[in-house]
Amino acid sequence: MRDAVLTIPPATRAAIDGRVHSRRCGIPSHRFSSVAFGLARTIARLTSIDGVSGHDHRRPALFANFSSSGPKTGCEINLPPSTAGTRNSKSGRLRFRRARREQLGTGGCKSAGGSLMKTLYVGVLVALWYLFNIYFNIYNKQVLKVYPYPVTITTAQFAVGTVFVLFSWATNIIKRPKITSSQLLVMVPLAIAHTLGNLFTNMSLGKVAVSFTHTIKAMEPFFSVFLSAMFLGETPTLPVVLSLAPVVGGVVLASLTEASFNWIGFWSAMASNLTNQGRNVVSKKLMDQKESLDNMTIFSIITVMSFLLMVPVTPLMEGIKFTPSFLQSAGLDVKEVFVRSLLAAIYYHAYQQLSYMILAYMSPVTHSVANCVKRVVVIVSAVLFFSTPVSRVNALGTAIALAGVFLYSRVTKLRPKKPKSA
Known part of the structure; x- marks a missing residue:
């Protein structure tokens, strides 16, 4: 059976993403000064960085993508159907949190933080x-x-x-x-x-x-x-x-x-x-x-x-x-x-x-x-x-x-x- 994708309300998604970004990536946005962000953004846009790895010329995600539903880190949470259907119960919430921690620990969110740091690194260079x-x-x-x-x-x-x-x-x-x-x-x-x-x-x-x-x-x-x-x-x-x-x-x-x-x-x-x-x-x-x-x-x-x-x-x-x-x-x-x-x-x-x-x-x-x-x-x-x-x-x-x-x-x-x- 294919895993179901859990649909999370915008407010919950924003809260989860905020915690994920600070806990998993280790790069909370409030710790970066506006000057550092400005330097990275200006140089990256000015030089149109195509990629942050040797031969990968895709444009990196310089900053988190923002939409009307709040910030998104690009980390999708795919949970089993049993977990998705029982979030309203106490045991369901526990299974949901455990599954979320396991999937976020695979490194998907870390790549977004790594991309940001690499782009900032190239900007400094x-x-x-x-x-x-x-x-x-x-x-x-x-x-x-x-x-x-x-x-x-x-x-x-x-x-x-x-x-x-x-x-x-x-x-x-x-x-x-x-x-x-x-x-x-x-x-x-x-x-x-x-x-x-x-x-x-x-x-x-x-x-x-x-x-x-x-x-x-x-x-x-x-x-x-x-x-x-x-x-x-x-x-x-x-x-x-x-x-x-x-x-x-x-x-x-x-x-x-x-x-x-x-x-x-x-x-x-x-x-x-x-x-x-x-x-x-x-x-x-x-x-x-x-x-x-x-x-x-x-x-x-x-x-x-x-x-x-x-x-x-x-x-x-x-x-x-x-x-x-x-x-x-x-x-x-x-x-x-x-x-x-x-x-x-x-x-x-x-x-x-x-x-x-x-x-x-x-x-x-x-x-x-x-x-x-x-x-x-x-x-x-x-x-x-x-x-x-x-x-x-x-x-x-x-x-x-x-x-x-x-x-x-x-x-x-x-x-x-x-x-x-x-």
Whole structure:
């Protein structure tokens, strides 16, 4: 005989759900401040979190569903017919409570509380991702303004990242990878592209305003589509092509009215777009195999490889100028330059790590949208911190470009999937 589903009046349901939520989930709603709920809700909506597990892209239940009959936790109570029919008697009420405790103890309600906590956790990660990116750009720009040696600064950042990676491997914070010689060989071009991408970004930041560098870097989708079509055979759909028009137009408009415009800074940012997206394309083309490594492992390995690539190149290009004697001869505060350079390197590696951590909880499209929002936050923060002069036309161009990036992030979700070959 099939079990009957007990129909509970709205008032009783609300009371039961309130007790279930507090006793079983261990997350009573009154213990969360409005600020915490606001942070989770804002970031989750802003980044459109598709899922809170590795490859589950369904939207999680951020908060309890509310209806006219009161709050619902999503925990259904299925009771045997004998229990359902005898609730009016004392023995029936006892059987009802016992059955309810047994079914609620199976973990159905805990999943709702777990979903909320995971969503809040992802929201905190996204907030830290944005914050660390802001700090990196501010400290990095401050150093490059007084110490115009981007090759040396890039090497220092990879050096700090290498220390982090080796420490994480030694302490098993990150599992030490077991890679083959063929995999290591495949990652050499990835490391070269990664190195050039960061070097060109630092070159651009040293020449133009932070806001302008990030406005130009908003053209990354254009290079992604172009390189994917050339090397991966991925033909873009019409909506994707149309979404790139405001990106290109906005960057052109912002460039024409940029007060800090500099051709070296402009082309360095464009080269950064090319190399970073080239790295992604090469990664798709060469690492598309069963024994491919996860993104965090790849990032850790190419960080170490990038440092090894930069060590012999730096003295040849800029000499050995990151020394106390050289900084003093240049009239710089040695401690100030060292501390800010170290902080910039730490925040750089931290936000890169967070980016890959967040990607494990989001779909690539959602992560792209979050990255677009991050760029807006960085641009606004840099303009306010450095008091960068921005004309209305320049601001309009930047807004159009970023809106185009957001549109591109959404329309890429509409691309038809390739049929799997037998």
